[in-house]
Every structure is written in structure tokens, then in C-alpha cells.
Amino acid sequence: MKRKIIDIDQEKCTGCGLCIPDCPEGALQIIEGKARLVSDLFCDGLGACIGTCPEGAISVVEREAEPYDETAVMAEKIAPQGEAVIRAHLEHLLGHGEAGLYREAIEYLTAHGIPVPAHETAPAAPAACPGTVSRSILREEAAEQAARVEPELRQWPVQLTLVNPAAAYFDDADLLISGDCVPFAYPEFHRDFLRGKILLIFCPKLDADVAGYITKLADIFSRHTIRSITVLHMEVPCCSGVRFVVDRALERAGKTIPVNEQMILISGRVAEEGERMVQRRGSGMGHRRDM
Template identity: 50%
Template sequence: MKRDVIKINEEKCTGCGECIPGCPEGALQVIDGKARLISDLFCDGLGACIGNCPQGAIEVEQREAEPYDEYKVMENVIKAGPNVIKAHLKHLNDHNQNEYLNQAIDFLNRNSLEVPDYEGENESQCGCPGSMMRDLSGRRSKSGNEPQVLSAELRNWPVQLQLLNPNVPYLRNADLVIAADCAPFAYPNFHQRFLKDKVLIIFCPKLDKTIEQYVDKLAEIFKKQDIKSITIVHMEVPCCSGIEVIVKRALKKAQKNIIIKDYTISIAGEII
């Protein structure tokens, strides 16, 4: 089985850290002055980090990928030194990969290597910001406490890309809104701000397991339906940046040049 994984050219890498916010899975960190992929497990190969590298030190390579084996991964991790070992263990812990974490610790114990304190740093220093827990219960709408009745602007169904038929007539000459599926919940004025007279498509670039199918389906839509415009709406967390990458890959595959408007929604529910 082949899959895409990023590859970092250490000679070109300056350790600037520009790629870190663009990593969809939080799998990149700057360690010992170089950007490091601390775990193949969380690299989905979308390459969102590539566009943030000013040195062109990151590329996506396709290679044969065996079923994930934490013991084999640890053989490579330990070669990079104790800081990378610690970062890898913390990454597994932050993503609740307990089985792999136990295997990694077992590997260290078998080889008489020290198990670092991977739980000693807070979430803001390491880990995936998209999974960071936040309590938003204290937030209040700027319009006050009185609820407002707003009209729905949704004009198509289904909205989930996996369920959407690329040949439906309402896609012809449509203005598309392609949104991460968290965005409509986070932004209270989503219908009025983005949906009026547009067709909605939603998916999650982090949790959905059909990314390649999404690229193919979007490419088919772009090729067949003469789409007029594309508006992307995604959250500020790094994993959501995969939306734009997927759309651009689909445009390239369809050989179409459509202007994209890109909006980022903060966790607090505002347009950044």
C-alpha cells in the first residue's frame, strides 16, 4: 500500500518554524534547530506545511507504507536523540494513542533507554492545538443576551461531500461554499454571512478517512459543473488548513483556475 508522507530536507531547513502552524496533525516540531516529523502516524500527506516553508525544504513523497509498527518507528526515533524521543511520546499521549505509547515505552525499556517525562509540558508547548480543550461557556454574543430568529439560507441537501452527487443540477454554474464541518457551529452568523445564494459542501480534513476520494469528487465537480466561485471557511486550528490543500489539489486535477476566497474562523467565533 502506498501513501503520501512529507519529507524534510535537513540541509535546506533553517529551523524557522514557519511550517509548524501549517501541520494538519501537529506532527511537526522544531527540535535541535531543525523541523522534524516526530511521527509518521499522524502525517496524512496533505502537505499543508509545504506552502509555509520559505526555504522549500519540505516535499511530499509517495512510498510503500506497511501497517503501522510502533517498534519500527521507535528504531528511527531514537536515532534523532532524546528530545525527539520525548516529543514522540508526548505526541502519542496527547492523541490518546495509548497502545502505541505503551509499545514505545516497552521498546525503550527493552533497549535500556531512559523513558523521558513526556507529561511534564503543557498543551500550549506541544501537541495538536486542534485537540486542545477549551471552555467557551463564558462567551457571550456581541448582540446581547436576547436570542434572535434568523432565516435559514441553506439551498441544497445533502451537504456532506461524501454523500454529494457531482452530477446534481444545482451545482451547475454554482457559487460554492466549502467549509470545515466545525465552522458553521463556531460562527453564529454562518448562514447570513456565507450561504445566501450559494451551494454548501462540508467535510473534515482531519477525521474523514476518504481524502483522496474527496479530491477526485471535487475535481469532477469543478470539471463538469462550470463552478463560478469558491469560498472556503475553516477553523483557525492547524488541522483545518487541509481544506484549502484539498481544494487546490482538486482544481489542479480538474485543470481549472477558479479564484478562492479563504475565511478563517477563530475558536471564539469570529472571522480572523
């Protein structure tokens, strides 16, 4: 049958493996230093792996392919990985409007006595970027005035476009590099993350010169002794581009600096490790730009 399925440009693929965690269906493997589609059966063709390929080597094409088998995927790849991956897979299907595959997945779980985890059941528009999906966040009224959080900002400016790479405050600094939505979502940003650190913020989706950010960060890393880097980003896939920019800048500078990455959920809490892994799947619309 002819259907949509991913295609990997072997000339562009570097074998970095960043696409592998975004395919818990098990359709991708690194073989002989390259990402390979090892099973048409397990590829749903929705392209969750596209966004994390820094080389743009993965695309969705339409060709003759073995039919995707949701039941086989649930049995062999999704269910054995536990509740968090099951939840992410169900939301992935709904987010792409795959109501039929979603029903098959639910039927499999029910038939095998596997609890259906709580998950978002209102599907977004097909292939919509999760960062643009409207959400309301219900909050309980605070019973009393919360204690004042003292400001911890140690320098100005903070937007990466505006900072001077030669600024003295980078010497022997612990850097906090954050997506610019994070401080609004996480109320204890100053107390829990900013204290004692030099702050840089940017948006990997909306800011125009992401390639310039890589160059500027590499310049900062090269000019100064940086003790550590903390990377903060939101749960939406495009925001994970903050880490991508940091990693490319470290490579360009030829530096090895400890990096602690944390993800902030829209609900306002720090994600646990399992949540960070499954959220990286996104909707197939990741952070890659032409660098």
C-alpha cells in the same frame, strides 16, 4: 551534539514551498527547486513544517547537529516579524513542552524592551494535536433575544460524501466548501457566508476517504462551470486540510477558479490575515494523508 532535527527527502520534495511559512525560525529555504535545511542553528526539531508537506518529504530524525539557539532565533527571525509571530512562537514552544526555550524567549524580549504579547500560557501535552486540546469558552449572557437569522441553505445533501457530482445545482454556482465544525463556531454562518452559495462540508481529519473527496470535487469542477469558491476552516491546523483538498482537486480538474479562504477562530470570529498566517504553523501535526 546529537539531537532531534528535521530531515528532507530530496527525492520526494517537489519544491512547492508550503513548508516555508511554517518555519519563521528561518531554517528552511527553497534552493534549486527543493526545500533545504539551511541552518541547524535555527531548527528546533519540533516539526511544525511536517504537516503542510503534501508529499510526506519531511520527517524528524536524531543526528549530530549544531545546538539550536533560541536567542539567535528570537533576534534574527522572530522578533523582527512583530507581535503576531512572537505570540505564535511562544505558544508553539509551550505546546511542545519546551519550558526552557520559552523562558529564553521571554528573557530575550524583556532584555530588549519588547512587549510580551498576550498568549496561551497553559502548555498542551507535547506534540498534541491542537484540535484535540480541551478549551472552555467564556461567554457573556445576551442582554436580549437576538434577531432571527434566516436560513440560506439552497440544496441537500451538503456532506461531500453524499452529494451527486452531476447535480444541476452546481451549474454556474458559487461554492462554499467548509470544515464541518465551522457553522457551530460562527453564529452568522448563514448570513455572512452561505447566502447565495451551494454548500459542501467535510472533515479533513476524521473523514476516511479524503483522497475520494479530491476525486469527487475534481469531478464537480470538471462537469460544471463554477464561478467562485469560498473555503472556510477552523483555526486548528488539521482543518486547513480543507484548502489542501480544494487545491488538489483544482489541479486534477485542470481548472482555475477564484478561491477566497477564510479562517474561523474558536472564539467565534473571522481571523484577520496576520492571524491566518501564524496559525498555519500548528503543532507539526497537519492535514497530510497518503493520497
